[in-house]
Amino acid sequence: GESVGLHLPTLSVQEGDNSIINCAYSNSASDYFIWYKQESGKGPQFIIDIRSNMDKRQGQRVTVLLNKTVKHLSLQISATQPGDSAVYFCAESKETSGSRLTFGEGTQLTVNP
Amino acid sequence: DSGVTQTPKHLITATGQRVTLRCSPRSGDLSVYWYQQSLDQGLQFLIPYYNGEERAKGNILERFSAQQFPDLHSELNLSSLELGDSALYFCASSVDFRSGGETQYFGPGTRLLVL
Numbered sequence: 022g023e024s025v026g027l028h029l030p031t032l033s034v035q036e037g038d039n040s041i042i043n044c045a046y047s048n049s050a051s052d053y054f055i056w057y058k059q060e061s062g063k064g065p066q067f068i069i070d071i072r073s074n075m076d077k078r079q080g081q082r083v084t085v086l087l088n089k090t091v092k093h094l095s096l097q098i099s100a101t102q103p104g105d106s107a108v109y110f111c112a113e114s115k116e117t118s119g120s121r122l123t124f125g126e127g128t129q130l131t132v133n134p
Numbered sequence: 135d136s137g138v139t140q141t142p143k144h145l146i147t148a149t150g151q152r153v154t155l156r157c158s159p160r161s162g163d164l165s166v167y168w169y170q171q172s173l174d175q176g177l178q179f180l181i182p183y184y185n186g187e188e189r190a191k192g193n194i195l196e197r198f199s200a201q202q203f204p205d206l207h208s209e210l211n212l213s214s215l216e217l218g219d220s221a222l223y224f225c226a227s228s229v230d231f232r233s234g235g236e237t238q239y240f241g242p243g244t245r246l247l248v249l
Contacts, residue, residue: 063243067136122179127176
């Protein structure tokens with residue numbers, strides 16, 4: 022029968038390479054952005070967040086870049102490891118919606134050893 | 135481990151039935167949020183609570199309801215279940231409920247299968 026489901030964008034990288042996962046958001050009023058990692062069968066795991074008064078924020082092996090002009094968010098993972106293989110979601114929130122998060126479709130990252 | 139707990143892990147039931155999903159937030163968190171993740175819809179926001187009070191609803195159906203108790207745990211009630219309600223249901227918690235976003239920490243989810 023026909024399968025129904027989201028067709029996730031995919032990114033395949035070699036272990037040790039840097040990965041860049043992109044996200045386009047639609048609401049110019051969004052002022053808080055967050056990246057989550059979701060492994061199969063588990064809940065989304067917080068990676069890093071950024072507010073709209075910043076354009077870059079760094080964490081351990083991860084960097085988030087925010088370009089408000091073109092409504093674009095990216096997650097950079099340095100020295101990608103097999104354990105980084107997962108689906109990565111960006112989410113946005115705007116002041117008038119309280120703490121409601123609106124999630125993007127996700128990107129499947131596969132790290133090849 | 136995020137510190138958010140959800141029970142049960144799996145639930146199998148029949149159409150027309152009613153189920154209750156339970157969530158305990160991280161210690162110290164006052165806000166709880168419910169999300170549904172299905173294959174064709176992705177992660178959808180359902181409903182938020184702050185310190186026992188319901189806040190602005192998301193895409194929650196009228197057949198679904200939730201509440202947050204004085205001890206801050208929350209329950210999501212799903213009734214008159216349909217096949218399309220089969221999904222993963224996640225609870226998330228945050229310290230506060232602030233306009234402009236709060237870091238939300240997710241639980242492991244409850245997988246619901248409606249037969």
